[in-house]
Amino acid sequence: MNKHTGVDLYEALGKVVEENTAFYKDDFEIDKRIIQRAAESDEPDEKRLLWLSRKSGTQCLNEREAFIRDTRDFNTWQFYAQQADDHFVAFMVEPYFIQGKAAIGNLYELDFREHAAEMAKKAVRVSEKEITFEDGFITRTPFNIGWGAVSNMVEEHGNIVKQVAVPQDPDKLHDVLAEQRQKRYAMKEAKRVEILLPLTFAEQNAYNAVKEAHPASLICFAQHGYYELYGDDAEKASAVLGTKLLSKELEGGGSVAVTGFRESAWLSGSHRLWKTGEDVLLFTNGEIEKDLKAADYIPVGLVIRIDNHPYQIDAVDFKADEVRLHAAAAGVNPQQLTEDIAYVRSYVEETPIPLTKAEIKAITGKTDGEKKREKPSVRNRLKAEQSAQRKTPSVNKSKGKDMEL
Structure with missing residues (x-):
């Protein structure tokens, strides 16, 4: 099993759907909304998901809920593990942030049946459920309580915005999830096949405009999960960063020298350039993210x-x-x-x-x-x-x- 870090989750999982899911491919549109909410959340437990592709559809579940018995997430994962006539592709999904139409994050390969068996063995028992309402009011109720018991609270506090299971033994659940994380982080990085997509006319115009406005700066131009530098900027940056100097095609013909660093490594990448006495500008989706001036370093x-x-x-x-x-x-x-x-x-x-x-x-x-x-x-x-x-x-x-x- 391998891990894939800093990838476009929509693109990577979408390829799996095309290859492995024959029916109900629209399920993946629901998954994308779940991934987006996770990426935008500040809660660590909401940013760890389990994703499954099968012949007839996909599923995207919360990892924490799946390791608590009797929850919907636990029951769903175990139900599909009992199906013998299906081919499954499963990942643990860790979204970081949304960038334009892409969701950037990590994927960890899972042996689905083996993972489901481990879950069945280590999942903890449920105690209650915690319900959060629109006005921020939070209450705990018995886990299997029906809708009628909380309908009067909806009238007073607004709609339910969040429900989470409360385990009988929170410390045990913490240890189980920590063990899962350690196993994932120990995985080997999957081999990458990096493809430099051509720079479109629109992107060329956007880059030229910001470079003309900031001619003395090293322009780090966001492209498909990377900050790319072109031409003379690329040559300077390659020597400082120790990265390869490649060639990127331009729409309409021609090419330009390019190098760069991952967007997730923007802090270390930009500061390594900045501390050499260069002005460094990070440009993302038509906006200046950072404008570091050499004069401000010292x-x-x-x-x-x-x-x-x-x-x-x-x-x-x-x-x-x-x-x-x-x-x-x-x-x-x-x-x-x-x-x-x-x-x-x-x-x-x-x-x-x-x-x-x-x-x-x-x-x-x-x-x-x-x-x-x-x-x-x-x-x-x-x-x-x-x-x-x-x-x-x-x-x-x-x-x-x-x-x-």
């Missing part, structure tokens, strides 16, 4: 405090990995200081702490009525850690595979 003129003394940043040399600073307090020898970028960046990332009254007066000639806090020094700690790292034998680490292109 702002020239910013006053930081080292060993409880203020220093002002004078210049940043990304190629030389150097930041030049000088002592900012009046009456203090204007000491010049040169530090590496990572060291100074650690101060920039911290929440600014106001300077003391004496420092404000020394720098600006003005006082501040508010009480100021001393900023604890981390210089000695960082220097000690760097010294310890130089004395510690290096360990070879495997390179991460969050970059596919």
Whole structure:
């Protein structure tokens, strides 16, 4: 069994439906709405689904509910496992987010009958059900209570928006679901066949417009689950990211150099480019998601405090990995200081702490009525850690595979 991470769930499961489901293929439209709700939910238990394709239709169920006996989800999964004359394809589905007409997330292959047998053995007993109404009112009732018993609550609190089963032993259910997650995460990644779809006329126009408006920025253009960079941007990014430089066809003829990183890895990908001194812009579905300016990485003129003394940043040399600073307090020898970028960046990332009254007066000639806090020094700690790292034998680490292109 393999896992497929960062895929378009609608596309991947839709292919299974075309190949394995002969009748009632419209069931998949219902599944897509369930997947969309899961992707948009902030509740972890709502984002883990079980999906099944059979000859006559599909099913999409909640994993948590399926591991509680007597729920609809448990009974449905077990019912189909008893059918001997059908061919099943099953996945655990983990939606992340909706992007345009795609749902991005992970798929974990399941041996359906084996999984159903394990579920029958490990599912916990049900105690009650918890009902949530439109106005936010929540109540618990016996699990098999009928509609009539809650109809008066509907009149008072609005329609029912959510129902979940409450297990007799919540800790046991937690352990069962945690075991399922660990088994999934240990699966091997399925081999990918990456296909670079041509850049359409509309996409070319959109990219050209944003590049013309931001000519100095590395434009990361969202395409089918990736942020792609083209032309000269691609060449710069490929060297920084360690990704392949490929060729992407253009609608109407021609091609362009391309590289990139997964949308799910946008934070690490964009920051690796940003910290080299480049402006980096993330563009998704016609909108600017992030606009990172090189000048903001380590702002020239910013006053930081080292060993409880203020220093002002004078210049940043990304190629030389150097930041030049000088002592900012009046009456203090204007000491010049040169530090590496990572060291100074650690101060920039911290929440600014106001300077003391004496420092404000020394720098600006003005006082501040508010009480100021001393900023604890981390210089000695960082220097000690760097010294310890130089004395510690290096360990070879495997390179991460969050970059596919």
